[in-house]
Amino acid sequence: MKRAVPAFSSTGPTSVRLDGVDLLSFHGCGYLGLAHDPHVRAAAHEAIDRFGVSGLASRNTSGNLELHERLEERLSEFFGTEAALVLTDGYLADIAAAQALRHAPGQLPDDADRVALHDADVHPSITDALSSAGFQSFGYGAGDMSHALALLDLHKDGAPLVATDGAFAMHGRLAPAAELLRHLPTNANLLIDDSHGVGVVGRTGRGVVELFGLDDPRIILTGSLAKALGSAGGFIAGSAETVEAVRRHASSFSGTTALAPPLCAAAITSLDLIEAEPERLERLRANIGQLHRTARRVGLRSTGTFLPVLRIEMESEDDARRLSAALHVEGIFAPAIRYHGASTRGLVRCAVTSEHTAAELRRLEETLIRHLPEPPIR
Numbered sequence: 507m508k509r510a511v512p513a514f515s516s517t518g519p520t521s522v523r524l525d526g527v528d529l530l531s532f533h534g535c536g537y538l539g540l541a542h543d544p545h546v547r548a549a550a551h552e553a554i555d556r557f558g559v560s561g562l563a564s565r566n567t568s569g570n571l572e573l574h575e576r577l578e579e580r581l582s583e584f585f586g587t588e589a590a591l592v593l594t595d596g597y598l599a600d601i602a603a604a605q606a607l608r609h610a611p612g613q614l615p616d617d618a619d620r621v622a623l624h625d626a627d628v629h630p631s632i633t634d635a636l637s638s639a640g641f642q643s644f645g646y647g648a649g650d651m652s653h654a655l656a657l658l659d660l661h662k663d664g665a666p667l668v669a670t671d672g673a674f675a676m677h678g679r680l681a682p683a684a685e686l687l688r689h690l691p692t693n694a695n696l697l698i699d700d701s702h703g704v705g706v707v708g709r710t711g712r713g714v715v716e717l718f719g720l721d722d723p724r725i726i727l728t729g730s731l732a733k734a735l736g737s738a739g740g741f742i743a744g745s746a747e748t749v750e751a752v753r754r755h756a757s758s759f760s761g762t763t764a765l766a767p768p769l770c771a772a773a774i775t776s777l778d779l780i781e782a783e784p785e786r787l788e789r790l791r792a793n794i795g796q797l798h799r800t801a802r803r804v805g806l807r808s809t810g811t812f813l814p815v816l817r818i819e820m821e822s823e824d825d826a827r828r829l830s831a832a833l834h835v836e837g838i839f840a841p842a843i844r845y846h847g848a849s850t851r852g853l854v855r856c857a858v859t860s861e862h863t864a865a866e867l868r869r870l871e872e873t874l875i876r877h878l879p880e881p882p883i884r
């Protein structure tokens with residue numbers, strides 16, 4: 507039976523093995539190549555040897571390991587926040603943050619009409635988080651500050667929660683986070699899910715908060731450890747009060763098994779490497795520049811020239827699948843994808859990492875030139 511999605515028999519930082527063949531890959535979100543770094547892998551192995559594969563219980567019962575607390579200290583240091591909390595994935599981090607903000611007594615009243623405003627392009631982890639936590643939520647147009655301001659004005663008396671992705675990798679844009687914060691009522695919160703900005707955006711890879719110089723206790727930063735950090739898991743970083751509210755009030759934190767020890771150890775080592783090896787981010791930036799130059803040279807519209815993802819929009823899903831298949835025949839893996847909420851007809855997603863070589867990027871460009879149909883939607 508033909509598989510709907512490929513199942514790799516092994517992967518490397520820039521390669522996948524599929525049906526016995528090694529392909530040069532431009533997929534996924536391992537933007538800094540950390541999932542395959544020898545130090546990260548060694549840390550994960552060592553954690554398995556010390557703790558086993560799983561924490562086997564919720565943090566609130568008997569699953570709390572030194573590794574979790576070390577990772578949380580490391581995350582709060584990294585982001586310069588008072589506190590941080592680790593969850594089993596990034597999706598759950600948004601849910602836990604919304605649950606806490608909706609129900610924490612004292613911080614935000616338990617009011618049936620709690621309102622949340624969110625960018626129209628947010629990841630479904632945010633919209634699911636808002637609806638499952640019982641917020642009445644309203645979307646504003648993608649990056650549309652005047653729409654966001656009109657909604658903020660309408661709901662300013664209800665201390666609305668504003669929620670947005672930090673970096674919209676597939677849309678090639680960043681949230682107008684500084685402007686949102688500037689107009690946020692004093693008793694409101696701004697939730698920024700910076701899953702794709704962390705490790706990529708900002709001078710040292712601290713994400714949009716670093717890029718825009720934001721430091722405000724009303725910000726709740728969430729994200730996935732499974733993108734540039736090369737591990738898996740999720741985090742919430744912010745004021746000690748907010749993080750404590752998540753610990754106390756988020757059933758998605760207290761009712762789930764703690765993040766697995768090797769994943770904690772891997773994430774700690776990744777944070778260490780991001781700081782110790784700034785050249786990784788420099789290499790990624792060089793490759794991002796090359797990817798978007800390629801896009802322009804092959805006639806594609808390239809947006810978000812500071813982000814590691816190129817979206818190739820095609821007439822139809824069939825066209826996208828045909829392009830991906832043609833690249834595959836040439837030994838390149840760049841998947842045709844469906845993106846939640848996307849209005850486009852067909853998409854091929856190409857992502858670069860710090861580990862791609864100049865020769866590999868040239869090969870991508872030459873192959874795209876040969877196989878992009880005329881005229882694609884560019």
Ligand SMILES: Cc1ncc(COP(=O)(O)O)c(C=O)c1O
Nearest residue numbers: 595596597629631701730732739
């Ligand atoms: C913006 C954003 N938030 C949250 C998530 C979910 O993260 P995780 O895969 O760790 O659950 C993703 C993953 O695709 C994401 O892109």
